[in-house]
Every structure is written in structure tokens, then in C-alpha cells.
Amino acid sequence: MKKTALIYSSLTGNTKKIGDAIFEIIPGDKSIYSIEEAKELSFEEYDRIIVGFWVDKGHADSRVKKLINRLKNKEIAFFGTLGAEPDSDHGRKVYTKVSELCSKNNNLIGGFLSLGKVSDKLVEMMKKFPLNLIHPLTPERKARIEKASTHPDENDLNDAKNYFISILN
Incomplete structure (x- = not known):
């Protein structure tokens, strides 16, 4: 074993x-x-x-x-x-x-x-990202993060x- x-x-x-x-x-x-x-x-x-x-x-x-x-x-x-x-x-x-x-x-x-679940710290950082950066908090990303929050x-x-x-x- x-x-x-x-x-x-x-x-x-x-x-x-x-x-x-x-x-x-x-x-x-x-x-x-x-x-x-x-x-x-x-x-x-x-x-x-x-x-x-x-x-x-x-x-x-x-x-x-x-x-x-x-x-x-x-x-x-x-x-x-x-x-x-x-x-x-x-x-x-x-x-x-x-x-x-x-x-x-x-x-x-x-x-x-x-x-x-995505860390709360990362979500807060994403809120500050300009829209042309790699991980802006778009409506699609926000929905994905919300779905992930229960996993x-x-x-x-x-x-x-x-x-x-x-x-x-």
C-alpha cells in the first residue's frame, strides 16, 4: 500500500x-x-x-x-x-x-x-480595474463570481x- x-x-x-x-x-x-x-x-x-x-x-x-x-x-x-x-x-x-x-x-x-468562491479581496480589486484590463468586473464576470460564491x-x-x-x- x-x-x-x-x-x-x-x-x-x-x-x-x-x-x-x-x-x-x-x-x-x-x-x-x-x-x-x-x-x-x-x-x-x-x-x-x-x-x-x-x-x-x-x-x-x-x-x-x-x-x-x-x-x-x-x-x-x-x-x-x-x-x-x-x-x-x-x-x-x-x-x-x-x-x-x-x-x-x-x-x-x-x-x-x-x-x-473568489476571494473578497480580489473582487474588490476587480471593481477598481479599468475596463480594458484583463479582469475588469464586467456583468458577465460578476455573474460568474456570484455563481461561484456557493462553491x-x-x-x-x-x-x-x-x-x-x-x-x-
Whole structure:
């Protein structure tokens, strides 16, 4: 049986919520760490690493990218939360970028993205952006943010669990 570490970075609590749900279904010897707790870990004792992140500028947040770059020859999977639909163009681009990063030095076994609440701080910043910038608070974006505000919900948590059950067994 493989020994698994789940490490998550969470800005609004979304990623932690999904990480906790996934952790419940991981078989065998397992540990869970926040990104802060994982800073000093060597990961030598772990066969499998599951990393969780919030999406920042179309990629995993910088602390998770740094962590992934430290990992070598591990079985790796990821999960992430974003303020857009996972099957949108943006979601697919994020999935591709993180998959490429995870595959660089490790064996990627899968990845899962979920809709998640956008941080209040980012929403306030968007209100100040001029309309020609990359993330102005347009009516469409405002509707997307409002929809995301109730996620991850129970369906998202169950989808994450079911996905990870399928790739870990």
C-alpha cells in the first residue's frame, strides 16, 4: 500500500474543504498538510503526493508551483479551485498548465478542478480595474463570481471524492 501526502494551499477555504473531502477517501497510510506545514518536509517517505491549489493568474498559486518543482519521481495528482467553470477555456488552460508542471519530474496520475468562491479581496480589486484590463468586473464576470460564491458545494465534494476514488484504486 502506498504512503500518501496531501498538501493544500487555500486562500478562501475552498481548497482546504476539497482537500479534507479527498483525504477521507485516501486508502492506506496518509498525512495531510497545509502548504505552510509542508515547507520543511522532504517527502522521501511518501510514494504518492496529492497537491491542492487555488488558481492565480491562470495557474496553480506560486507556493504550490514551488512545491511541485521540489518533487521528483513521485506519483502525483492535483486538485484545484477556481472562480470559473472547470470545463471553460480558462479551466482547460489551467488544467493543461498544471498537468505539464506535475509531469515534468513526476508520474501524473490525474487532476481535478472545481468551481470555488473568489476571494473578497480580489473582487474588490476587480471593481477598481479599468475596463480594458484583463479582469475588469464586467456583468458577465460578476455573474460568474456570484455563481461561484456557493462553491465548492456538496456535489463538488462528492465529485472530488469519486474522482480520487477512481484514480487511487
